[in-house]
Amino acid sequence: MKQLGIVGQSVKRSDGIGHVTGQTEYVDDVFYPGMLWLKMVRSPVSRGRIRRVDTSRAERLPGVTAVVTAKDVPNNWYTILCLIGIEPNDEPVLADEEVMYEGEPICAVVAETEDIAREAASLVKLEIDEQEPVLDVEYALTADAPAIKKWGNNTFMYDGMNHRRLRFGDVDRGFEEADHIVEGTYQMTPIEHVPMETHVCVVKPEPNGRLTIHSNTQALYFTMDNTAIILKVPSNRLRLVGGTVGGGFGGKVDVITEPVTSIAAMKTGRPVKWRWTREEEFRRSSVRGACKMEYRDGVMKDGRIVARKVRSIHDAGAYHRHSPYGVQKNMANLPGPYSIPNVWVDCYCVYTNRQPSSAMRGFAVTEATFAVEVQMDKIASVIGMDPWEIRMVNAYRNGHMRPVRKVVEDATLLETLKAAAQLVGHELPARVRDMHSDDYAGVAEPVQP
Amino acid sequence: MATQLATHIVTFQLNGRPHAVTVAPLTTLRTALREDLHLHATKAGCGQGGCGSCTVLLDNELVLSCLVPVTLVDGRSVTTLEGIGGPGRLHPLQEAFHDHFAAQCGYCTAGMIMAAKWLLDRNPNPTRAEIQMALAGNLCRCTGYVPIIEAIEDAARRMSKGVKR
Known part of the structure; x- marks a missing residue:
C-alpha cells in the first residue's frame, strides 16, 4: 500500500514565513502611485427620510476628486443572497430616499489624501427628517410598530409566511x-467580530477596461458576482485579488466595500483605497x-x-x-x-x-x-x-x-x-x-x- | 479648506540604517513607516493605541507607533519586525512563531514578536506569567494566545542555547 505522507504529520503553514517576517501582503499594504482615498458619509440617525444631500462644499475642497452618491450606482438596490434565491433586493448600496440604521452609507467622497477625504466627508450637509426607529424585536412584531420594510411588515417572508x-x-x-x-x-x-484588520478595498482601473479589485473579503467569488450585478458589468470585467484576510470570523462576507470603491475608481480613472476605521468596524460592520x-x-x-x-x-x-x-x-x-x-x-x-x-x-x-x-x-x-x-x-x-x-x-x-x-x-x-x-x-x- | 501644513524633515536610524522622511508635523511614526518608507510589517489595527499591532521599538523601548508623532523620533533609533530578521535569516522568535503555529491570520504577529523581543532582551529566561504580562498590550482576535506564549518560551530556550540572535 502506498505510504501516505501528510495525514498524521504537522505541516507548516505555507504563509507562515510571510506572517512571521511581516512580508505577507494584506490589502492595506497595497499602494499604487496616484492612489486616491475614499471616506464614507454615514447616517447620523437610526431611521429617517433623506430630504437633501448637499455635497457642494465638499466638492469645492481642494484635493477632492469625486463624490459618489446613489445616482452613480447602476444597480443600487441589492441583496447579496440573491445568488441563492433570497429576495427581494432590500438594501441600497448608498441610501437614496431613506436611512434605516445609524451609520448607513449615504455618499462617498474621494480625495488625494485620506485627511482631505475625511475633511470633505465632514463638509457634506445632510438634511434628514428623523422618524421613530424600531429598535426592539418584540415590538417590531406587534401591530403597533411601524412597518419599516417596503413589503409592509418587519419580517422576512418565508414562502408567504412571516416566520x-x-x-x-x-x-x-x-x-x-x-x-x-x-x-x-x-x-x-x-x-462584533473585531478582526484585527478592518475592512479594506483597493480598486485599480486597468488600461484594458477591467478593474483590479484587492479585497479582504472572505468570499471572493461571491463578492465578484455581487459586485458585477451592482456595477451592471459582466464578471470578466472584474479581477478580484484576495486570499489574505487579517481576521474575518464571518464579518467579511458582506459585499460592503468593493462596489463603492469600484465606482470611485471608474469615475476618477485612478486607483482608490477605502479602509475602515476601528470605529466603523465596530459600529458599522455587520x-x-x-x-x-x-x-x-x-x-x-x-x-x-x-x-x-x-x-x-x-x-x-x-x-x-x-x-x-x-x-x-x-x-x-x-x-x-x-x-x-x-x-x-x-x-x-x-x-x-x-x-x-x-x-x-x-x-x-x-x-x-x-x-x-x-x-x-x-x-x-x-x-x-x-x-x-x-x-x-x-x-x-x-x-x-x-x-x-x-x-x-x-x-x-x-x-x-x-x-x-x-x-x-x-x-x-x-x-x-x-x-x-x-x-x-x-x-x-x-x-x- | 484642506490645510496645507508645513512639512518637517525627520532623520532617524531605522533598523540600523539612517533614514529621512519629509512629513506633516502630526504624521504618526506608523504612517511614516507604512506609507512613506513602505515597511508594511507594522500593522494598523485601531489607530488609537488599543490593539498593539503597530508595536515597534524606539531606542529599544516598546512604543505604539500609531501614538508617536514621527517628529519625536528625530535623531533616535527605531526597530521594526523587518529589522530583526527576514526570510532565510529568521530571528529565533520568528522561527519559533513559525514552528508553533503562533500566527493564524498574521495581523497581530509583528506586534507580538516585537513585544516578545523587548521582553527577551531584558529577561532571557522569563516565566509564563512574565510573558503574559509582556503581551498584555497586544490583542490576537484569532485568540491564539497559547501557541504565542509557547513560541516565546521556546525562543527563549533556543536563544539561551547560543543560537545566533
Whole structure:
C-alpha cells in the first residue's frame, strides 16, 4: 500500500514565513502611485427620510476628486443572497430616499489624501427628517410598530409566511403524555467580530477596461458576482485579488466595500483605497444578530423528551444581509442532536433600525446550540438526572428521522459523549454506559430506506 | 479648506540604517513607516493605541507607533519586525512563531514578536506569567494566545542555547 505522507504529520503553514517576517501582503499594504482615498458619509440617525444631500462644499475642497452618491450606482438596490434565491433586493448600496440604521452609507467622497477625504466627508450637509426607529424585536412584531420594510411588515417572508416553520409529529399530544414540562428562555446579545484588520478595498482601473479589485473579503467569488450585478458589468470585467484576510470570523462576507470603491475608481480613472476605521468596524460592520429562543419541552420521568416547542426571534437589523439564511439554519438546529418524536419550531427573522447582522462563526447554529444545551442541563436538573445521561437517552441514532426530514447518517454523538466522559473522568450511569449509535433499545427504530 | 501644513524633515536610524522622511508635523511614526518608507510589517489595527499591532521599538523601548508623532523620533533609533530578521535569516522568535503555529491570520504577529523581543532582551529566561504580562498590550482576535506564549518560551530556550540572535 502506498505510504501516505501528510495525514498524521504537522505541516507548516505555507504563509507562515510571510506572517512571521511581516512580508505577507494584506490589502492595506497595497499602494499604487496616484492612489486616491475614499471616506464614507454615514447616517447620523437610526431611521429617517433623506430630504437633501448637499455635497457642494465638499466638492469645492481642494484635493477632492469625486463624490459618489446613489445616482452613480447602476444597480443600487441589492441583496447579496440573491445568488441563492433570497429576495427581494432590500438594501441600497448608498441610501437614496431613506436611512434605516445609524451609520448607513449615504455618499462617498474621494480625495488625494485620506485627511482631505475625511475633511470633505465632514463638509457634506445632510438634511434628514428623523422618524421613530424600531429598535426592539418584540415590538417590531406587534401591530403597533411601524412597518419599516417596503413589503409592509418587519419580517422576512418565508414562502408567504412571516416566520420559518418546522412541524414534526404532534406536540400537543406529546405535552399531554409528558410527566414534566420544562421551559426556558435563552438570549444572546449582538457580537462584533473585531478582526484585527478592518475592512479594506483597493480598486485599480486597468488600461484594458477591467478593474483590479484587492479585497479582504472572505468570499471572493461571491463578492465578484455581487459586485458585477451592482456595477451592471459582466464578471470578466472584474479581477478580484484576495486570499489574505487579517481576521474575518464571518464579518467579511458582506459585499460592503468593493462596489463603492469600484465606482470611485471608474469615475476618477485612478486607483482608490477605502479602509475602515476601528470605529466603523465596530459600529458599522455587520454583527452576529441578537437572538431570543423560548423552549417548552415535555419530558418523561425516564428522561425521554417527547415534545419540544420553540419560538425563536432573530434581530436581522435593517437589512437581509445573511440573516434569512442564518435563521433557517437556526430553525434546523433548535431541536438539537436528539430524537424527539414531536417538534414544533417557529423562527422569525425580524427587521429593526439597528446595525445589520450577518454571518459569524457557526452562524445562528451557535445560538441554537447554546440554547438547546443549557435547556438540556435545565431538564436534567428539574427531573434530577445526570446531565450526561439525559443527553445520551435522547441522542439520535443512525437511521433516525430528524425533524427537518433528514435521516441521520454517521451518528457519533454517543461515542463522542462516552469519549468525553472518559477524558474528564466522569463515571456514566450504568443505564447509558454501553449505548452506541446503532443501539435502539428504548428509542425509536431506524427509518427503513 | 484642506490645510496645507508645513512639512518637517525627520532623520532617524531605522533598523540600523539612517533614514529621512519629509512629513506633516502630526504624521504618526506608523504612517511614516507604512506609507512613506513602505515597511508594511507594522500593522494598523485601531489607530488609537488599543490593539498593539503597530508595536515597534524606539531606542529599544516598546512604543505604539500609531501614538508617536514621527517628529519625536528625530535623531533616535527605531526597530521594526523587518529589522530583526527576514526570510532565510529568521530571528529565533520568528522561527519559533513559525514552528508553533503562533500566527493564524498574521495581523497581530509583528506586534507580538516585537513585544516578545523587548521582553527577551531584558529577561532571557522569563516565566509564563512574565510573558503574559509582556503581551498584555497586544490583542490576537484569532485568540491564539497559547501557541504565542509557547513560541516565546521556546525562543527563549533556543536563544539561551547560543543560537545566533
